[in-house]
Amino acid sequence: MIYLDNAATSYPKNEPALRRAMERYLALGASPGRGGYDRAVEAEELVSSIRQNIATFCHAPTGSHTCFAANATDALNTLIQGMADGTSHIVSTRLEHNSVLRPLRHMQYNDLLEVDILDFDDRGFVSVESIEAALRPHTKAVIITHASNVLGTVQPLIKIGAMLHRHGVALCVDASQSVGHLPIDMQAAHIDALVFTGHKGPAGPTGIGALVLDPCLDVKPSRFGGTGVDSHNPFQPTEYPARLESGTQNMLGIIALEECLRDLSIHTQSIRLKEEMRLLKRLFGALVKLPGVRVYGGHDMEKQVPLLSCTVNDMKAADVGAVLDGDFDIAVRTGLHCAPLVHERLGTAPYGTVRFSLGSHTTDADIDAAIEAMQEIAQSCGSS
Template identity: 40%
Template sequence: MKEHYYFDNASTSWPKPEPVYRFMDEFFRSYGVNPGRSGHSLAVESERMIFETRRLLAQFFGFAGDPMRVVFTQNVTDSLNLALFGLLDAGDHVITTCMEHNSVLRPLYHLERDRGVRVSRIGADDEGFVDLDAIRAALRPATKAVVINHGSNVLGSVQNLEAISAIARKAQAILIVDSAQSAGVLPIDMDDLGIGVLCFTGHKGLFGPMGVGGMIVAEGVDIRHGRVGGTGVDSISAFQPDTWPHRLEAGTGPLPGIAGLNAAQKWFAALGRSVECTADSEAKDGESDAETLDHALACRRALARIEAVEVEHIRRLREGLEAIDGVIVYGPRGNRPQLATLAFNIGSIPADQAGEMLDADYHLCVRAGLHCAPLVHEHLGTAKIRGAVRISPGYFTEADEIEHALTAIAELAR
């Protein structure tokens, strides 16, 4: 056996592309100074890289607005907190779902209790797909926002953003999207979808490090200051600047993490311009010269490649698990859209115990428990056995690792 068989990419993608490790080290060694505070050449180069990363991410997510509305945070939880607490007031109504992560559930519980925000939580079917008619029925005159988890971190089910966006737009509600699981795997065109606030994290599908995330805020959506302090601009003012991104970025930012996202964005583009990806995509988009592809199109091709690889991984795992006696598999069936995330249980073995045994005896790195999404497990009825085992392969997972995982789970089931 290998030392580790890593199947916890829904928590954090690992390993990262080699250019990410290399550029983070090189940049921090050469230009690891505080950006935007001083005018010397080192600080200017540091600020230049940060702006370039904002611009690349805006293109990656189909946002044609000002790149300065790409705001860096600690992670997607931080982004969602800033968005929800910065937008919602007493008397406002917000629609969300039972498929959400605690990064949405807990802020909304607090806003309900502490600020008088009214919340409607929409159910889902047994495969994790939200009822669109229920969202429509929940709309009220006071509905200010619809908050949706694009891809479930438990079941991998992918919600229909286009349809949900149409519902939100008709009601003039702000669509807030948690893209923690989908960013870097599925294409997200923020402008076409009419997303008001797109929240993302760096350490999952975007192949960056931990400690950096962000949000892109559409024109016309103004989020109140969530933190105040130093910005390096307008220091004489007693109050936080209203300009973007300074209105939401206070203090020194996560420079090494942003450098990692910068390198990862260029890795996506290089993958999309590779012979393998361009050969797959030429007939679809008509571009034949890979070197002329802009960042957005190159990354779109890379995402198609990554999704194809991960879909095949999850197909093989689902088929293998469903063939094992005693294994219960949850989530989407057939051709319904799914990320490379799968939840299962082995008979009546508590999920955490199964996870520990798979690690100890087979070196299989999975995540067992409630996955910070308690309403999903209440809906599935798995809370009573302490959740489920989640297996999540990634782009760098090898075929022999898939076979080892299936063998390990089959032996444990026997």
């Protein structure tokens, strides 16, 4: 199989990192914060050091506000519900994944948040000016994806963050499609909340994600329960991270996330990205020349993660995907990619697009095969 669906989940995973994580997990033998004996204390110290390492990875101001979650969706729910106070206004964009749009809509329909959703331009970027124009006196935060999961376009976070900082509005970033491909500097971009997931760019396991906060942003707890600390208190502890984490932690996932991020130095990421973008450029260059194929994303390779979408004449995206799979053994994602507003804007709803997403293991031969397959599909549907 030629795997070009790394934006859904990366494959193959970072096997050495996962093996190291399993060894560490098997030696651990206790749950953090759940006992006063040596092993439990060691486990607690371990988790604290991992929080710090993750904060260092994304240049967060402190490790004490790194909160673990089951995935990006879970972290985004914690963030969005924790900001819904019945009086605040949130600005977001049509580029977002349903893991942002649905919690926002839910809060909006329950009168817990006012929400404005902004458009993107023809090339897939949200302008700083449009965000600034949407701010109101009670705007609490802007929630925006770092890189679109349909177009791959990378949003101008540094400029957005600088502008929001001047207005005293928080910047919350869904970095699900960028962590592992692009370096993140929360402080340089004035990011107040960063969300990412372990199973995409970091090449880690499913079931682990993170919400990394700047202590300036107040996020209320929306789930309650055992935290291992402050047990006499009938209410959720107010301190981070216990404020936003209840129940026994996914220790294997947490250790695996650390091991995977450890392998992603700025140097490694930049070499990886360069190669992925070289391959994406080849794919883009070939697809745009095919009659009947329309490519979305990839028009500015400097502001792009390694994925793009396309349509082929009036063929449904799912049918193109079925041929790629059945006749060519190429795995891609088709449809709306959980980002319905992107397709409304592009005119590709309701069938969506065919998305090719590359990873660190993608080769020239994979791209050759994808190009040849698309040539045949475009030819056969053009002549039918």
